[in-house]
Amino acid sequence: MTHHVSSMLETYPKELGNIDQQKLAECIEACFECAQTCTACADACLAEDMVADLRQCIRLNLDCADVCAATGAVLSRQTGVNVETTRALLEACRAACKMCGDECASHADMHEHCRVCAEACRRCEQACAELLATLG
Amino acid sequence: MTHHVSSMLETYPKELGNIDQQKLAECIEACFECAQTCTACADACLAEDMVADLRQCIRLNLDCADVCAATGAVLSRQTGVNVETTRALLEACRAACKMCGDECASHADMHEHCRVCAEACRRCEQACAELLATLG
């Protein structure tokens, strides 16, 4: 998907402003990937025999999917400005990815889907932090 | 909708914890209402003859709709805990509603839909602030 994210940024008809285009593209991509992965991980946890022990993981998966989807959409817009919201949302997305990544990582040795999901959360958490750093 | 939001909170099968149930219900309701209203306001702005002057408003409407929808969904969950994400997301939602509400209010005398939308944004901004205050 990164190719398409970058293509859309490159074909934007006006100036993109001061934002780091590479970090922006990586963060958008990471948000959509994490939203998909967390949706699938909540579903895989639900299918586990020990689902009763995975309630906290499912909760964090569902929240993380919602926050990542909203963040990916907001970051995909360049027209006008909404810096304050973007910054606060990136903080929320970083928090959601950290909570979910920590939880998934804690039982990644038992559930392969949680291992894959923890990776997606880590990548998105990192991408949010890096984009935030460029926003000053 | 408030009735249904409250009904679902009342029928939750476990303890709801320390959260102020009335303020929670009001905030969930305000988020869904604001998401719908901002979606409709972006569309109404798009239909205006002076759409070229309403780009900033449409941008803020679309962002606000996305953030409110995510916040309303996260707040609708009581199983497990995700306080840090909830708090950061409420801050992002408050920021999105303030930006959009300010913009809509600034030309509310020209566009009735922006006047109605500014009200929904103010109510949601206020509901987020009040719920945040109860989270300590």
Next chain:
Amino acid sequence: MTHHVSSMLETYPKELGNIDQQKLAECIEACFECAQTCTACADACLAEDMVADLRQCIRLNLDCADVCAATGAVLSRQTGVNVETTRALLEACRAACKMCGDECASHADMHEHCRVCAEACRRCEQACAELLATLG
């Protein structure tokens, strides 16, 4: 919320076309209400001691929430036309609400949240059917 949905339709700056405005407002309202209720019902099912027996219900809740949210957003737009998509999406929403409503109703006597959710699904299924009928 119905008041706000109607207010936004009334302040739309152009003609609304041939659509039945009352039925449209009711369907938009029902979609947002059902999205919230299904999100909360999935979460309440997750909190139940017998969560392992409620997997099918949670699946249908989550799907119904996603479809209702998308349908509510698409119906909130009046600018331009997208009749074929609207019709197909209303059919999908009706199907999602029927599946979820049937499942929730089947154990509504055991779980109050499923009883409330079944009602929201029935109302939304009905609203979709009535709006579809007016689309010819």
Next chain:
Amino acid sequence: MTHHVSSMLETYPKELGNIDQQKLAECIEACFECAQTCTACADACLAEDMVADLRQCIRLNLDCADVCAATGAVLSRQTGVNVETTRALLEACRAACKMCGDECASHADMHEHCRVCAEACRRCEQACAELLATLG
């Protein structure tokens, strides 16, 4: 992203049933990609000097983004069954992608972002059609 989509399908803890796993992964990937691309295309159209002539395109972009996001989420779930909804939603997604792809393609020579977006819509329309064919 396809790698992650496939990884999550491969780590699902139960049988995946009769569904064509390759076509499912491609469709999930196409839905998320199309949702991102349409969100960005609506925003790029909004930034164009001739925005007043692009209202129909923006409308179709926003609808397509919402439908693709919902379809991608529903397809990401394997627990329980919801075939009727899945089929109806794939039909809606195919319709949304066709409408948006046709519109974008009609002025792809003037707007590079519409050319890129038309490709994403075509790919998603095709992926939905192929997955529908395997559902019988």
